[in-house]
Amino acid sequence: MNRPEFQGFTEEALQFLEQVRENDSKTWYEENKPRYEKLLLDPFKQLVSGLAPDLLLIDPLFEVTPSVNKTISRLYRDTRFSKDKSLYRSTMWFTFKRPKADWLEAPSFFFEISPLSFRYGMGYYSANRESMDIFRAKVLANLDVFYKTIQPMSDGDRYEIEGDKYKRSLHPDLPSELKEWIDRKNLYLVHNSTDIQRLFSSVIADELLTGFKQLEPIYHYLCKVEEQKMASSVVNRS
Template identity: 25%
Template sequence: MARDTYLFFLLILITVLMHYFTEDFVAFFKELAKNNHKDWFHENKKRYETSIKKPFEAFVGEMIREIQQLEPNLQIEPKDCVLRINRDIRFSKDKSPYNLHYTAFISSKGCKDKSIPGIFLRFSPEMVGIMGGCFGPSKEQLHNIRTAINKSPKTFRNLLEDKDFVQKFGEIRGETMKRIPKEWQEACEKEPLIANKQFYFVGEEAPGLISSSVLVEEMMTYWQTMRPVNEYLLKAIQ
């Protein structure tokens, strides 16, 4: 009986530990939306640490460990992936000091270099956003991506038309060139995405997933689905 009791409580403990976030994660940001000023935030600083910052870092740490099982060369810490809650208001008309979501960019360079393909996560009361691809490639990287696609348009197109990719992400997004240079005009006729200046894609889940016990499992499913496209883009820019 003692052994059965021990296993019962162990199972409860494991189940609890699988939940990185409580429902207060969503509640905190809903309240912040109505009180987006420093006084309220400072009054709720301990709550922020307990319900948002610490569990998010623990969650990102677990995501990194899961990815490392398939990509051992990924050497990054949660602190290098998690973006600050403070908004950059220097050039914004909206002077609200805090973001109404919490985000992380998990890649070999973390949030320091968003041109490196990885998985970008944004948790908010409205949704769980899951993004991948190249958000801000340099001029040289962009040229390399276009060159790679132009060499074999079908290879890239086959990745994008994979049924799992389409189901979770839909299609590649990004700004496009307003005027297509002569050197790329023929290539763009074969594959219009060559005109893109960004190559990213977005998936979305309901916010209830944040406090779910299958959060990491679901996020890793998204990571596995985006992996072939991310690897293609990474190889191209390198």
């Protein structure tokens, strides 16, 4: 049976995200679960299924199963280690990433919606200190290659560089635009928008694919960082 094609989200879907957070009740959620499945889960499954073939061309190791806890987030929050004990979140997202068992710190592509905004891009948000140290060394060893790699995402103003930064620059003599990359503890390349009307048609799927392809060179650059780290780990164990 063919899955229906993604046609966009609705205003009601965004309202549901606000309502589930406001009510913050398992009873309310269970009573409204059919709405969640129709308004949010089904469109997310359709969107993931539609994008999957092209994302597998970027990385054939991506997990692309269109289901919760594979590519699609839960609404229910794990509050065990959080000061915020709210049961439900007002955001929902998908990620395309390599399986965690083998690629714990690998970068991933993501798309997230909330009642008043959406965001998408590529995150190296699981990067540990070793990954970022290798990244910094790789960048500084060949700046020409790095600048060529980030050129596609630098065309236009689609993306911002985000991620935790060190309070003091690790390389204070570098140009400010390069320190934006070098001084990060982790790294996100994000397009943020409050133009939620763009969510209400299938055109958002084309926008996501275009945006993800723009980030493909830096994605592969970061994957090589992880591969270098894994190779170094093997050598150290032997």
